[in-house]
Amino acid sequence: MKSGLPGKTGVLLVNLGTPDSPSVPHVRKYLREFLLDKRVIDIPAVNRYLLVNGIIAPFRAPKSAKIYKELWTDRGSPLLYHGLDLQKLVQERLGKNYHVALGMRYQSPSIESALQELQDKVVDRIIVLPLFPQYASATTGSVQEKVMEVVGTWEVIPDIKFISTFCNHPGFINTFAEIAQTHMAKRDYDHFVFSYHGVPERQILKASTKGYCQLGACCNTYHSRNRYCYRAQCFETSRQLAKALNIPEGKYTVAFQSRLGKDPWLQPYTDNILKELAANGVKSVLAFSPAFVADCLETTIEVGEEFKEEFEKAGGEHWQLVESCNTHPTWVNTVVQLVQEAE
Numbered sequence: 001m002k003s004g005l006p007g008k009t010g011v012l013l014v015n016l017g018t019p020d021s022p023s024v025p026h027v028r029k030y031l032r033e034f035l036l037d038k039r040v041i042d043i044p045a046v047n048r049y050l051l052v053n054g055i056i057a058p059f060r061a062p063k064s065a066k067i068y069k070e071l072w073t074d075r076g077s078p079l080l081y082h083g084l085d086l087q088k089l090v091q092e093r094l095g096k097n098y099h100v101a102l103g104m105r106y107q108s109p110s111i112e113s114a115l116q117e118l119q120d121k122v123v124d125r126i127i128v129l130p131l132f133p134q135y136a137s138a139t140t141g142s143v144q145e146k147v148m149e150v151v152g153t154w155e156v157i158p159d160i161k162f163i164s165t166f167c168n169h170p171g172f173i174n175t176f177a178e179i180a181q182t183h184m185a186k187r188d189y190d191h192f193v194f195s196y197h198g199v200p201e202r203q204i205l206k207a208s209t210k211g212y213c214q215l216g217a218c219c220n221t222y223h224s225r226n227r228y229c230y231r232a233q234c235f236e237t238s239r240q241l242a243k244a245l246n247i248p249e250g251k252y253t254v255a256f257q258s259r260l261g262k263d264p265w266l267q268p269y270t271d272n273i274l275k276e277l278a279a280n281g282v283k284s285v286l287a288f289s290p291a292f293v294a295d296c297l298e299t300t301i302e303v304g305e306e307f308k309e310e311f312e313k314a315g316g317e318h319w320q321l322v323e324s325c326n327t328h329p330t331w332v333n334t335v336v337q338l339v340q341e342a343e
């Protein structure tokens with residue numbers, strides 16, 4: 001990719017985004033921007049506007065704001081401050097021939113401002129790393145579309161490389177494995193749950209190349225035909241994590257969380273699985289949330305607190321969340337490596 005001429009490489013790290021504060025108006029503004037994205041709620045535009053403005057924004061925003069208040073810290077939202085910390089550490093590691101910027105797909109700092117920062121630094125090429133290990137149209141696809149929309153307005157469009165998936169990158173797997181080992185060293189676990197953010201099944205079928213994915217055993221192996229299938233990537237991440245941690249098949253379950261609305265989302269649902277596990281006598285669970293590389297509402301609150309409470313209510317005794325990659329040194333090394341591999 002390099003021309004042989006000296007010049008800076010721009011690195012754009014992008015995560016989903018979070019409200020500016022846990023207040024109801026800020027959460028409502030965030031949910032509106034997020035859920036009006038046609039890649040996130042992929043229904044006809046008029047229905048999406050009615051659903052988001054008529055139901056989700058008025059009714060969900062106050063409930064979500066309450067949960068965001070629980071999550072909020074002195075440094076603000078974890079998704080944002082972990083992103084800023086990661087940006088700083090990766091910048092230090094890559095040095096002066098690189099400029100590393102952080103953008104959020106929704107809210108701030110925006111992708112527009114992050115790309116402007118790179119343009120101001122006169123970068124020759126840009127490497128975009130959406131911070132989602134598994135490609136989904138709603139996340140990585142949406143980031144790619146937004147970046148192309150913004151740079152499409154520039155007079156000079158530099159070389160751009162997108163890192164679309166890193167679901168089985170050894171550095172990503174090792175980061176989670178190392179964090180999990182700190183918990184596994186302290187006690188034995190009866191069972192392991194890999195809980196991924198869900199998506200509507202319809203989105204998996206739409207993203208499938210030539211009808212390859214049937215939401216069945218087709219996702220049990222990972223190869224060029226299903227490289228971008230979110231379900232196949234979640235299974236691949238789980239297999240690699242199980243391998244790295246010597247977890248035998250039968251001792252782990254892949255499940256999906258955070259569904260919204262009445263349409264079928266990817267199954268099994270984590271909240272059902274944890275009840276089944278408790279009913280089958282499983283007492284202790286180590287729970288991973290490997291669709292995220294930074295802790296956020298979905299990991300800390302949903303997996304770490306809500307699922308724990310439900311598991312214990314159902315008869316389980318010990319539920320432990322594996323914290324996300326955040327600024328773990330192996331993860332910082334991995335991001336540096338992903339950038340270098342993309343050049």
Ligand SMILES: C=CC1=C(C)c2cc3[nH]c(cc4nc(cc5[nH]c(cc1n2)c(C)c5CCC(=O)O)C(CCC(=O)O)=C4C)c(C)c3C=C
Nearest residue numbers: 016017018040064079136138139197199260291296297298
């Ligand atoms: C793997 C990453 C994510 C996918 C895929 C995804 C899909 C998706 N999400 C919603 C609806 C909501 N998600 C919410 C929060 C949220 N989602 C992700 C990531 C993915 N979403 C993150 C990182 C977060 C948390 C951000 C934070 O601030 O900590 C929320 C808001 C919270 C709530 O009210 O529950 C909603 C709503 C849909 C519809 C969707 C569809 C594919």
Ligand SMILES: [Fe+2]
Nearest residue numbers: 016197258298
């Ligand atoms: Fe989400």
Ligand SMILES: [Fe+2]
Nearest residue numbers: 213214218219
């Ligand atoms: Fe499949």
